[in-house]
Amino acid sequence: MKVNNKKIIIFDDDEDILSVCTYVLEEQGWEVHVFTDCNQIIDKVSKIMPDVILMDNWIPDTGGIVATQALKSSDELKSIPVIYFSANSDIQLLAKQAGAEAYIAKPFDLEDMERTIDGVLTA
Template sequence: MRRVLVCDDDLTISEVVAIILVDSNMAEVYTIPDCDNIIEKIEEMKPAIIFMDNKIPTHGGVVATQTIKSHPVHKSIPVVYFTGSHDIDTLAENAGADYTLAKPFSISQLEEVVNKAFKSGVNSD
Protein backbone atom coordinates (compact mmCIF):
# COMPACT_ATOMS: atom_id res chain seq x y z
CA MET A 1 0.00 0.00 0.00
CA ARG A 2 1.19 3.52 -0.74
CA ARG A 3 2.50 5.57 2.14
CA VAL A 4 1.71 9.14 3.10
CA LEU A 5 3.82 11.14 5.53
CA VAL A 6 1.96 13.88 7.41
CA CYS A 7 4.23 16.54 8.92
CA ASP A 8 2.09 18.52 11.35
CA ASP A 9 2.48 19.41 15.01
CA ASP A 10 -1.31 19.51 15.41
CA LEU A 11 -2.03 15.92 16.37
CA THR A 12 -5.74 16.33 15.69
CA ILE A 13 -5.10 17.29 12.06
CA SER A 14 -2.65 14.41 11.63
CA GLU A 15 -5.17 11.97 13.11
CA VAL A 16 -7.98 13.25 10.87
CA VAL A 17 -5.86 12.82 7.75
CA ALA A 18 -4.79 9.35 8.86
CA ILE A 19 -8.33 8.22 9.66
CA ILE A 20 -9.69 9.43 6.33
CA LEU A 21 -6.93 7.89 4.21
CA VAL A 22 -6.71 4.61 6.11
CA ASP A 23 -10.49 4.10 6.32
CA SER A 24 -10.86 4.70 2.59
CA ASN A 25 -7.96 2.28 1.88
CA MET A 26 -6.09 5.05 0.05
CA ALA A 27 -2.84 4.90 2.00
CA GLU A 28 -0.83 3.82 4.97
CA VAL A 29 -0.18 6.99 7.00
CA TYR A 30 2.80 8.02 9.10
CA THR A 31 2.76 11.21 11.15
CA ILE A 32 5.54 13.32 12.60
CA PRO A 33 5.21 16.47 14.76
CA ASP A 34 8.38 18.21 13.55
CA CYS A 35 10.72 18.31 10.59
CA ASP A 36 13.97 17.61 12.37
CA ASN A 37 16.06 15.26 10.23
CA ILE A 38 13.37 15.28 7.53
CA ILE A 39 15.54 13.49 4.95
CA GLU A 40 16.31 10.66 7.36
CA LYS A 41 12.61 10.33 8.20
CA ILE A 42 11.72 10.17 4.50
CA GLU A 43 14.36 7.50 3.90
CA GLU A 44 12.97 5.47 6.79
CA MET A 45 9.27 5.80 5.91
CA LYS A 46 9.53 5.92 2.09
CA PRO A 47 6.37 7.98 1.49
CA ALA A 48 4.74 8.40 -1.90
CA ILE A 49 3.32 11.78 -0.78
CA ILE A 50 4.28 14.25 1.93
CA PHE A 51 1.83 16.63 3.60
CA MET A 52 3.70 19.63 5.00
CA ASP A 53 2.29 22.06 7.52
CA ASN A 54 3.55 25.65 7.39
CA LYS A 55 4.14 26.27 11.09
CA ILE A 56 5.87 23.06 12.08
CA PRO A 57 8.83 22.93 14.47
CA THR A 58 11.79 23.42 14.17
CA HIS A 59 12.59 24.96 10.80
CA GLY A 60 9.07 25.46 9.44
CA GLY A 61 7.34 24.03 6.40
CA VAL A 62 8.98 26.27 3.81
CA VAL A 63 12.52 25.26 4.80
CA ALA A 64 11.58 21.59 5.23
CA THR A 65 9.95 21.50 1.78
CA GLN A 66 12.93 23.27 0.21
CA THR A 67 15.18 20.68 1.82
CA ILE A 68 13.14 17.86 0.31
CA LYS A 69 12.91 19.49 -3.11
CA SER A 70 16.66 20.13 -3.24
CA HIS A 71 17.51 16.51 -2.43
CA PRO A 72 18.68 14.57 -5.51
CA VAL A 73 16.69 11.43 -4.66
CA HIS A 74 13.62 12.73 -2.82
CA LYS A 75 12.83 15.86 -4.86
CA SER A 76 10.35 13.91 -6.99
CA ILE A 77 8.09 13.05 -4.03
CA PRO A 78 4.96 15.22 -4.31
CA VAL A 79 4.62 17.64 -1.42
CA VAL A 80 1.18 18.92 -0.46
CA TYR A 81 1.54 22.17 1.46
CA PHE A 82 -1.31 22.49 3.91
CA THR A 83 -2.03 25.34 6.24
CA GLY A 84 -4.77 27.64 7.42
CA SER A 85 -2.76 30.68 6.32
CA HIS A 86 -4.47 33.01 3.87
CA ASP A 87 -1.30 33.18 1.73
CA ILE A 88 -1.03 29.41 1.19
CA ASP A 89 -0.32 29.75 -2.53
CA THR A 90 2.61 32.11 -1.98
CA LEU A 91 4.02 29.96 0.83
CA ALA A 92 3.70 26.80 -1.27
CA GLU A 93 5.35 28.46 -4.25
CA ASN A 94 8.25 29.76 -2.13
CA ALA A 95 8.67 26.31 -0.61
CA GLY A 96 8.55 24.50 -3.94
CA ALA A 97 5.50 22.40 -3.01
CA ASP A 98 3.54 20.62 -5.73
CA TYR A 99 0.03 21.01 -4.32
CA THR A 100 -1.88 22.95 -1.69
CA LEU A 101 -4.67 22.02 0.68
CA ALA A 102 -6.15 24.80 2.77
CA LYS A 103 -7.19 24.07 6.34
CA PRO A 104 -9.95 23.43 7.16
CA PHE A 105 -10.53 20.95 4.35
CA SER A 106 -13.26 18.53 3.40
CA ILE A 107 -12.88 14.79 2.95
CA SER A 108 -13.41 15.19 -0.79
CA GLN A 109 -10.74 17.90 -1.02
CA LEU A 110 -8.26 15.67 0.82
CA GLU A 111 -9.03 12.66 -1.35
CA GLU A 112 -8.81 14.77 -4.52
CA VAL A 113 -5.34 16.13 -3.74
CA VAL A 114 -4.11 12.67 -2.69
CA ASN A 115 -5.34 11.15 -5.96
CA LYS A 116 -3.65 13.91 -7.98
CA ALA A 117 -0.40 13.51 -6.07
CA PHE A 118 -0.42 9.71 -6.41
CA LYS A 119 -0.88 10.06 -10.18
CA SER A 120 2.02 12.50 -10.46
CA GLY A 121 4.45 10.83 -8.05
CA VAL A 122 7.20 8.44 -8.95
CA ASN A 123 7.31 6.73 -5.56
CA SER A 124 4.09 4.79 -5.86
CA ASP A 125 5.04 1.46 -4.30
Protein backbone atom coordinates in the same frame (compact mmCIF):
# COMPACT_ATOMS: atom_id res chain seq x y z
CA MET B 1 -8.60 -5.63 3.56
CA LYS B 2 -6.95 -4.42 0.41
CA VAL B 3 -3.21 -4.03 0.39
CA ASN B 4 -1.86 -1.45 -1.99
CA ASN B 5 1.12 -0.29 0.09
CA LYS B 6 0.63 3.38 -0.70
CA LYS B 7 2.55 5.33 1.92
CA ILE B 8 1.95 8.88 3.06
CA ILE B 9 3.72 11.04 5.63
CA ILE B 10 1.90 13.84 7.40
CA PHE B 11 4.00 16.54 9.03
CA ASP B 12 1.75 18.54 11.37
CA ASP B 13 1.84 19.47 15.04
CA ASP B 14 -1.95 19.54 15.38
CA GLU B 15 -2.99 16.22 16.93
CA ASP B 16 -6.62 16.63 15.81
CA ILE B 17 -5.65 17.05 12.19
CA LEU B 18 -3.25 14.11 12.44
CA SER B 19 -5.88 11.80 13.90
CA VAL B 20 -8.62 12.75 11.41
CA CYS B 21 -6.32 12.53 8.39
CA THR B 22 -4.81 9.26 9.62
CA TYR B 23 -8.25 7.71 10.11
CA VAL B 24 -9.55 8.79 6.69
CA LEU B 25 -6.41 7.77 4.80
CA GLU B 26 -6.08 4.40 6.56
CA GLU B 27 -9.69 3.68 5.62
CA GLN B 28 -8.61 4.17 2.01
CA GLY B 29 -5.75 1.72 2.38
CA TRP B 30 -2.90 4.14 2.98
CA GLU B 31 -0.02 3.33 5.30
CA VAL B 32 0.11 6.58 7.28
CA HIS B 33 3.18 7.92 9.08
CA VAL B 34 2.92 11.08 11.17
CA PHE B 35 5.51 13.43 12.60
CA THR B 36 4.88 16.47 14.79
CA ASP B 37 8.14 18.14 13.79
CA CYS B 38 10.33 18.23 10.72
CA ASN B 39 13.68 17.74 12.45
CA GLN B 40 15.97 15.33 10.54
CA ILE B 41 13.39 15.41 7.75
CA ILE B 42 15.70 13.81 5.19
CA ASP B 43 16.27 10.81 7.49
CA LYS B 44 12.58 10.47 8.31
CA VAL B 45 11.46 10.57 4.70
CA SER B 46 14.34 8.39 3.43
CA LYS B 47 13.42 5.58 5.84
CA ILE B 48 9.78 5.53 4.70
CA MET B 49 10.01 6.64 1.03
CA PRO B 50 6.34 7.68 0.85
CA ASP B 51 4.27 8.16 -2.29
CA VAL B 52 3.18 11.59 -1.07
CA ILE B 53 3.84 14.02 1.80
CA LEU B 54 1.41 16.41 3.51
CA MET B 55 3.36 19.34 4.95
CA ASP B 56 2.05 21.88 7.44
CA ASN B 57 3.38 25.43 7.14
CA TRP B 58 3.86 26.01 10.88
CA ILE B 59 5.67 22.77 11.75
CA PRO B 60 8.46 22.86 14.38
CA ASP B 61 11.33 23.48 14.24
CA THR B 62 12.26 24.97 10.89
CA GLY B 63 8.81 25.30 9.32
CA GLY B 64 7.27 23.78 6.23
CA ILE B 65 9.00 25.97 3.66
CA VAL B 66 12.52 25.09 4.82
CA ALA B 67 11.54 21.43 5.29
CA THR B 68 10.03 21.18 1.80
CA GLN B 69 13.01 22.95 0.23
CA ALA B 70 15.31 20.45 1.96
CA LEU B 71 13.33 17.56 0.44
CA LYS B 72 13.31 19.16 -3.00
CA SER B 73 17.07 19.67 -2.89
CA SER B 74 17.65 15.96 -2.23
CA ASP B 75 18.17 13.94 -5.42
CA GLU B 76 16.72 10.85 -3.76
CA LEU B 77 13.58 12.57 -2.45
CA LYS B 78 12.79 15.47 -4.78
CA SER B 79 10.36 13.48 -6.92
CA ILE B 80 8.04 12.75 -3.95
CA PRO B 81 5.07 15.11 -4.30
CA VAL B 82 4.55 17.48 -1.39
CA ILE B 83 1.10 18.88 -0.62
CA TYR B 84 1.41 21.99 1.47
CA PHE B 85 -1.34 22.74 3.93
CA SER B 86 -1.91 25.77 6.07
CA ALA B 87 -4.54 28.14 7.43
CA ASN B 88 -2.41 30.98 6.09
CA SER B 89 -4.24 33.22 3.63
CA ASP B 90 -1.30 33.28 1.20
CA ILE B 91 -0.96 29.49 1.07
CA GLN B 92 -0.60 29.47 -2.72
CA LEU B 93 2.44 31.73 -2.45
CA LEU B 94 3.91 29.76 0.46
CA ALA B 95 3.46 26.46 -1.39
CA LYS B 96 5.17 27.90 -4.46
CA GLN B 97 8.03 29.31 -2.37
CA ALA B 98 8.48 25.92 -0.69
CA GLY B 99 8.47 24.07 -4.02
CA ALA B 100 5.37 22.01 -3.20
CA GLU B 101 3.38 20.37 -6.00
CA ALA B 102 -0.01 21.31 -4.53
CA TYR B 103 -1.66 22.91 -1.55
CA ILE B 104 -4.75 22.63 0.62
CA ALA B 105 -6.07 25.53 2.67
CA LYS B 106 -7.07 24.79 6.27
CA PRO B 107 -9.70 24.19 7.39
CA PHE B 108 -10.09 21.71 4.56
CA ASP B 109 -12.73 19.37 3.34
CA LEU B 110 -11.65 15.71 3.46
CA GLU B 111 -12.83 15.21 -0.12
CA ASP B 112 -10.59 18.10 -1.18
CA MET B 113 -7.69 16.39 0.55
CA GLU B 114 -8.44 13.10 -1.25
CA ARG B 115 -8.78 14.88 -4.62
CA THR B 116 -5.53 16.78 -4.09
CA ILE B 117 -3.65 13.59 -3.14
CA ASP B 118 -5.06 11.76 -6.17
CA GLY B 119 -4.14 14.75 -8.32
CA VAL B 120 -0.46 14.74 -7.38
CA LEU B 121 -0.23 10.97 -7.74
CA THR B 122 -1.59 11.03 -11.28
CA ALA B 123 0.32 14.15 -12.36
